[in-house]
Amino acid sequence: MTQLDSQDVLARVAAVIESRKPAAGGDAAASYVAKLFSKGTDAILKKVGEEATELVMAAKDGDAQKIVYETADLWFHSMIALAQFGLTPADVIRELARREGLSGLQEFAQRPENRGG
Numbered sequence: 001m002t003q004l005d006s007q008d009v010l011a012r013v014a015a016v017i018e019s020r021k022p023a024a025g026g027d028a029a030a031s032y033v034a035k036l037f038s039k040g041t042d043a044i045l046k047k048v049g050e051e052a053t054e055l056v057m058a059a060k061d062g063d064a065q066k067i068v069y070e071t072a073d074l075w076f077h078s079m080i081a082l083a084q085f086g087l088t089p090a091d092v093i094r095e096l097a098r099r100e101g102l103s104g105l106q107e108f109a110q111r112p113e114n115r116g117g
C-alpha cells in the first residue's frame with residue numbers, strides 16, 4: 001500500500017497529471033485529465049470554479065464527509081490548473097512555508113499598497 005504522506009500524495013498525483021498533458025502523450029479517450037487538458041485553460045478554470053462552489057454548498061450543508069470529498073475535487077482541479085501554468089504543489093507549499101509564522105494581519109499591513117504615506 002502507498003504511504004499516506006500528504007506531500008508524497010500531492011507529488012504523485014501531480015506527476016500523473018503531468019503525464020496526461022498532450023505533449024507527454026496523454027490520451028483524451030482514456031484519461032479524464034488528458035481530456036480536460038485537451039479542452040484548454042478556460043475549461044480547466046471553469047472546473048475549478050464549479051468545484052469551489054460545490055465545496056461552499058457542502059459546507060453550508062454542514063456535511064463533513066461531503067466537505068472532504070468536495071475539497072479533494074477542488075484541490076485536484078487546482079492542481080490541473082497549476083500544471084497548465086507549469087506549476088506544481090511544491091510551489092504552493094513553498095509559498096505557505098514562506099508565510100509560516102507571519103500573521104495574516106501583519107502581512108496585510110506590510111503590503112506596499114497598505115503602508116500609506
Ligand SMILES: N=c1c2ncn([C@@H]3O[C@H](COP(=O)(O)OP(=O)(O)OP(=O)(O)O)[C@@H](O)[C@H]3O)c2ncn1[C@@H]1O[C@H](COP(=O)(O)O)[C@@H](O)[C@H]1O
Binds near residue numbers: 017032072
Ligand atoms: N483525483 C482524481 C479525481 N478527482 C476527481 N476526478 C474526476 O473529476 C471529474 C469531475 O467531477 P464532477 O463531480 O464535476 O463530475 P462531472 O460533473 O460529471 O464532470 P464533467 O463531465 O462536468 O467535467 C469526475 O470524472 C471525477 O472522477 C478525478 N480524476 C482523477 N483523479 C486522479 O487523477 C489520476 C489520473 O486520472 P485519469 O487522467 O482519468 O487517468 C487518477 O489516478 C487519480 O489519482
